[in-house]
Amino acid sequence: MSKSLPLLTPTEAVACCSPLMKQPLSEDEAAQIAPLLKALADPVRLRLLSLVASYADQEACVCDLNDAFDLSQPTISHHLKVLHEAGLLDRSKRGVWVYYRVRADALSALGALLGGVAT
């Protein structure tokens, strides 16, 4: 951890930047956005995210996700944590089970930033 930036949700972090094609990002803007992309930039996490998104209400139980991969349970837990901490997945515990839900707003804000499409 170096100098910390103001705490923003991914949506806020992205929304305050103009689309990539319009105007150079400042150092701070880039520092806000890179971690979001870093969280996405792993094949397992990409599949996790899209798998969660495919469930009803874009919400899935960890118990279902573990079985979909040929990886240990702690590894899946780790990847879910990365996505959660990046603000791309919401977490809610119901009884013994934990559910993760896609932050569609964050994803679409990111998508708009890359694509240059207006939000």
Next chain:
Amino acid sequence: MSKSLPLLTPTEAVACCSPLMKQPLSEDEAAQIAPLLKALADPVRLRLLSLVASYADQEACVCDLNDAFDLSQPTISHHLKVLHEAGLLDRSKRGVWVYYRVRADALSALGALLGGVAT
């Protein structure tokens, strides 16, 4: 390097996937897309890309890019190479100078994939 996947441009790699929110990515699809995001997931490369995009014709000379960062010339060269090899920047040499141009199609395809917006 592990098992190699068929060679696709970023635009092709992304276009053959449905938007993230619609349907889980296959292992191969995720393996195609993750490297694109990995190339983007660095603050310096994000700034480089957006800086190039801000030039006329979305094309910039390396000589201009070097001065915009407090990093060594080889480091900038390295980041440009990463973006180029990911298919996000085109490279062309004119005399002594090298120009990089943004692959807007690749970026907008990626953006559409994340945002779930139809291309």
Next chain:
DNA sequence: CACGGATATAGACATCTGTCAATATCGATA
């Protein structure tokens, strides 16, 4: 309250990544 199952954390390890200094390459021109 003790147990069992669901999930998370800790620690270890190999690999990948970003950076730099040093050096190579390439092309224009004197």
Next chain:
DNA sequence: TATCGATATTGACAGATGTCTATATCCGTG
């Protein structure tokens, strides 16, 4: 062709990352 300036490559190194095993935590149920 000798040189110089622009860009790339190489090699080194510290720190980040993905994975595992082992273990901890949390909660419902008997």
